[in-house]
Amino acid sequence: MIKGLYETHVQVSNLENAIQFYTEVLGLKLAHMDETRPIAFLWIGEGKEFMLGLWEQKENLQPRHFAFSSDKEDILNYSAEYLKNKNLKPYNFLKDESDKPMVFAWMPALAIYFNDPDGNSLEFISILEGEGRPELGVISYEEWLSKK
Incomplete structure (x- = not known):
């Protein structure tokens, strides 16, 4: 059943700053942003192979x-x-x-x-x-x- 790990998620204190870091500094591609939650998804690699989710968390960041x-x-x-x-x-x-x-x-x-x-x-x-x-x-x- 399991073929690999497709996505993982991390907490960030500021979604806009995190998106900038992961896209501009590390070169990931923004896939989708949902400001109502707030969360952003970024593509890692080519062809939608892997995904990283960034969840804004203002308190108790882990x-x-x-x-x-x-x-x-x-x-x-x-x-x-x-x-x-x-x-x-x-x-x-x-x-x-x-x-x-x-x-x-x-x-x-x-x-x-x-x-x-x-x-x-x-x-x-x-x-x-x-x-x-x-x-x-x-x-x-x-x-x-x-x-x-």
Whole structure:
């Protein structure tokens, strides 16, 4: 029955600002806006493949996490620069205070994180070839390559 995840929703404090961030900064496309609720839906990718819902919540905002599928080479070569050029701070879980992507060895997957203006934790992620190595934890890409 399940073929994938089609949509997810996050709370935002200001719908107009969130629409601007997700469309102008990240390049998503506005699909529909319902000011009576208020909510906006944005297309992710081409051909209506995936959707993100933005729900305006003035009080008790509860930040969430979700990840965008990305190409490995884009994450390795452009993600930190791309995010910094958009005034976003890339981060990882390596505890090395760098903005380098990391590998979740159990998957394995390459990833880098950043936050939207409302504190939602966003991620660029790419599944890597090969078998997972859960015993390695979270490591740098260079370390992953040396352990393969």
